[in-house]
Amino acid sequence: MKLSKKTLHERLDHIYDVIIVGGGAGGLSAAIYLQRYQLSCLVVEKGRGRSFWMQDMRNYLGLPPTTPGRDLLQQGTDHALSLGADSLRGFVETVSDEGDTFAVRVKVGKTDSSYPVFRAKYVIAASGIIDHLPHLDPMQNVYDYAGYNLHVCMICDGHEIADTRCGLFVNSEAAINTAFVLNWFTPYITVFTHGLCDVGAEMRHKLKEHGYPLVELPIQKFLGHHHEMSGVELVDGSTVPLETGLVAMGSHYHNEYLQGIDLEKNGKNLVTDSMCRTSHPRIFALGDLKDGLNQVSIAVADGTLAATAIWRDIRRASPARRWQQNIQTITEPIGVVS
């Protein structure tokens, strides 16, 4: 059920099989599988994750390519709740390993907050990442276009960028290399550093050789109408016309709540095995938090894998259910067999 401040106390004595941090594509897929495996889970969702911002989810099989990410999340939440999952809007602050269980402390409510602690045998980290965006004043100017034609994922939206005049927005010299992948889709690339990094002679030469202008002046604002970005105005008042944009400024990883637990990492990504198990046997990581492609389809499959691995663990540790005569006789009669 959907827990609220009023009802969450009903679950404080309960030990869930799994607490899932994050109700995005991976977390919801895990919840659906776990509940179908007859296991109990709580999904804690802080809201407004990466898939929430997707205006059109154009590459997920089974949904029309105009489906907004929030529709997927709503459908998945309803699906998980219908199977008996619990869900709670809140922010997971810490996860503590108590041996057989984890204690998961959640901040509920932005004002007049409460801090309930829930317990589970397993934790699934499915809290994802959020892309860094250029910081402009006001930020609303960025939000007006981000997720529309100012993209954050080339794999998701390279198709929409194809053969357009595209701005590539970076905050490091290394990120400029994105241009030399993006040029699969379009050669009409202008690189904007927003004044955030130095660019060495070698990279300047490479850009020049490819014909990709480098703009180092800070951006004043994005130009456009009705969520359709049409260019950039720089601090000196000059403008650069664009048809699309790609932001490649790195991401914030929502995994601070795990910092008390020593988990193996590869850069910022959690290292997992083929079933999404981290280096802690009872902590799994899905989707964008782990190595691999940051795609909805991958997160959904990761949820399937993690839930299945947890089911196998718990099942194998449980006594076999026998068909005892006295149980047999109290089962519902089978009705007419013709």
Added chain:
Amino acid sequence: MKLSKKTLHERLDHIYDVIIVGGGAGGLSAAIYLQRYQLSCLVVEKGRGRSFWMQDMRNYLGLPPTTPGRDLLQQGTDHALSLGADSLRGFVETVSDEGDTFAVRVKVGKTDSSYPVFRAKYVIAASGIIDHLPHLDPMQNVYDYAGYNLHVCMICDGHEIADTRCGLFVNSEAAINTAFVLNWFTPYITVFTHGLCDVGAEMRHKLKEHGYPLVELPIQKFLGHHHEMSGVELVDGSTVPLETGLVAMGSHYHNEYLQGIDLEKNGKNLVTDSMCRTSHPRIFALGDLKDGLNQVSIAVADGTLAATAIWRDIRRASPARRWQQNIQTITEPIGVVS
């Protein structure tokens, strides 16, 4: 576009980037990704694969749990076609490695068949498996219930089997071990061998100890109404009431067309790397044909992975697109930048 006998000759001179054998969940997901990566593909679908038979796809994120598999396939086919993929109804007979390309011979039409040969740089094997079912006369009696409450996948449908009186239908002693996983969901299990295998003393003892009856007499027919199986009638006229069934008789792997190519296998499954690449660098395998869970979500992610790996290969082997002055000037004007 949808190719037909009349139009397929238009593609006989074309070298596709990828030919995808099988238009199920994995193949369609691959097609969507490939086309979005600006690559060309042909999906050859023989029809009536495993997902076509699913009456309710209960565990795939984003779709209501009452969605039939054929709706997913239709949506995915429309989606791939809208992105410019080609599709053809036909049966792939052979794939021959010609060095830089594969020649894929397809049988089109059940009567008055033609045998066109298409070419591609890469092949994705996404033709899946089909579950063996008990052979009864008439088979229609089996088809009346298979995919309804006579299930073929415990991971998919264990939830529907929970605490019901379930028939487990096997064709080997090894498959009887399925009972000791199925009992996570229900202990009210009756095992039917249909007379297809011998059962040793140890297994008989184990079944007896768990209280699971073993029925070795061949089955005459399934009983029930309106796709709701309610039991089994044996050849001696006796009946066994049931509420659900699970068939665990192995599967037929649709991969005969690959038999001319030496690919590494693990049992019947093709061995693949983390991007679904087989031991042949230009052949990928998805979903049920490879090791791992036989789930729609996994196949969809596999399609994402294989398409991405192929895109990376082709992109890295292609010359970089430069923004040349003369190209720049002939691009469409950007319109008003305010």
